[in-house]
Amino acid sequence: MTGKNIIELRGIFKSYNGQQILNDINLNIKDGEFLTLLGPSGCGKTTLLRLLAGFESPISGQILIEGKDAKELSPQERHINTVFQSYALFPHMNVFDNVAFGLRCDGVTEDAIQTRVTEMLRMVRLSGYEKRKPHELSGGQQQRVAIARAVVKEPIVLLLDEPLSSLDYRLRKNMQIELKQLQRKLGIAFVFVTHDQEEALSMSDTIVVMQQGHVVQQGTPRDIYENPKNLSVATFIGESNIFDVLIEKADEKMIQVTVQGISYTLENREDFHQGDKIHLLIRPEDTRVYHRSEIETTEGMFPAVVSEVIYKGTTVDLIIKLPDGKLLSVTEFFDEDNGEDVTYTIGESVWVNWPIGWEVVLPYEA
Ligand SMILES: Nc1ncnc2c1ncn2[C@@H]1O[C@H](COP(=O)(O)OP(=O)(O)OP(=O)(O)O)[C@@H](O)[C@H]1O
Ligand SMILES: [Mg+2]
Structure with missing residues (x-):
């Protein structure tokens, strides 16, 4: 990837109740890249996303978002949106209103909302589903609404926390391809979290392998698979x-x-x-x-x-x-x-x- 850094993490430490959770994280996220955080349960992936989104602050270290110190930026000002594993759709709102919600909060005109939501639903292949409620959709369709809702506000980075883990195998495979295609069309950076190594290898431009709050290796999928840095990376990425x-x-x-x-x-x-x-x-x-x-x-x-x-x-x-x-x-x-x-x-x-x-x-x- 040759894009410029849109996010830079420098020496990030985070602890909860005196327990060290993130330990000296240094990481650059480039414009337009598909970056995956890969690591076992509890290694700090979600915590790292929460710091990026602004829901939590680091104990020390610096986060730069488009060159600005994130300390000065509220979550809204960061232009970073998150898709959660549970989708968190509004159950009483139909698909259109779910996707339009953030735009309405921002006071965008109804005309503009109509255009943007319609285009967004077309991109995630949900045209015609505008009036459905979330409970009338399949898991994969709900997932696409959640993505549309996050992306319609044109974030600079989309954070996705294990967005595919509740889908069955077949749907998960299809969504992997769709997500990758959507990311390419949108041209924005995705920071994707998974503990599935196969998913990480097949989707990412860059994989960041995390263990116990540390970044142990960062590289292309090929790099990580063929030249693992240590035994734990090697055994985590595929069988040996x-x-x-x-x-x-x-x-x-x-x-x-x-x-x-x-x-x-x-x-x-x-x-x-x-x-x-x-x-x-x-x-x-x-x-x-x-x-x-x-x-x-x-x-x-x-x-x-x-x-x-x-x-x-x-x-x-x-x-x-x-x-x-x-x-x-x-x-x-x-x-x-x-x-x-x-x-x-x-x-x-x-x-x-x-x-x-x-x-x-x-x-x-x-
Ligand atoms: N609000 C909190 N208060 C105290 N401890 C927390 C809090 N949030 C997370 N932790 C702890 O921080 C560590 C990292 O949690 P985190 O949710 O970032 O892991 P993860 O890599 O996302 O794991 P998983 O793959 O299971 O989602 C865990 O040990 C967790 O118990
Ligand atoms: Mg997590």
Whole structure:
């Protein structure tokens, strides 16, 4: 993203009843970006949104909104709107009036309201639903009313706190695409909160991974997935097979380790030394399984046994047991052109490996 920063957080601390909730948060939000706060329950995501919206103040640190110190700005003056998980629609008002509410409070003329609300409802594909009450709408439609109501006031940033979490799987997938398209059409920044890593990966320009009130990593979805900064980010973002190993030899360029009796030479990207303990992570989709009949040479391959086969439609997920009992997750994709046979049976003996160099090497965390 090349947009300018519309929000800057500098050294933000927040505590409740003496308990530290946000710990030195430094973060820039760029104009027009889809930024996702991702982290486990209780890590401080909602608290951070409440600070941005102006419902709470930090203990220390500074929030700049379009260059102005947020301390000087009331929630109304910030031009930041929020969509809550519960939607919080007015139950007695119809769709049109729900969306028009904020504009009426601001004293916008009825003519202008008519134009803006109609256009907004068209954008969220709710034309024709103007007269319905919230209870006459599906969950996804209520969600779209909530978004229309927040966006009609033309905020500079829209905050969305787990807006999709109460929707069923299918609707949630559809709403993810709709939200992303709406954000692109509107061209405003979205700060989106989720604890669903798949949702974060598929929707965001930028992901901010939070843990216990800290920002642990910020980057593009690809960055975060392929180059997680530490073990907790790696395990939070997707599944991994993890080997804990000792570095047997090292120089500036390479490290040498032994995994389950097989020797590996890997690039030394972090100034590791001989004797250092490391985690070696291999993603399930990078882990390869071969039928015993498929492979002649077995060099660099682990003997293993299939212990579970889970059919997923587009993939087959396998649990593979290594001789020492360690279990590995493997995702095999159907590839009909290739004619590859992904039919495995429980108890079958197989070979396992992964392309050398595709591992993520991380410093050991106890
Ligand atoms: N008003 C409050 N008073 C005291 N403690 C609070 C208050 N609001 C939040 N907390 C605490 O702050 C921490 C962070 O809460 P927050 O709601 O920001 O988490 P979250 O990341 O949004 O979690 P979730 O994914 O469950 O929504 C929690 O430990 C919570 O109990
Ligand atoms: Mg929350």
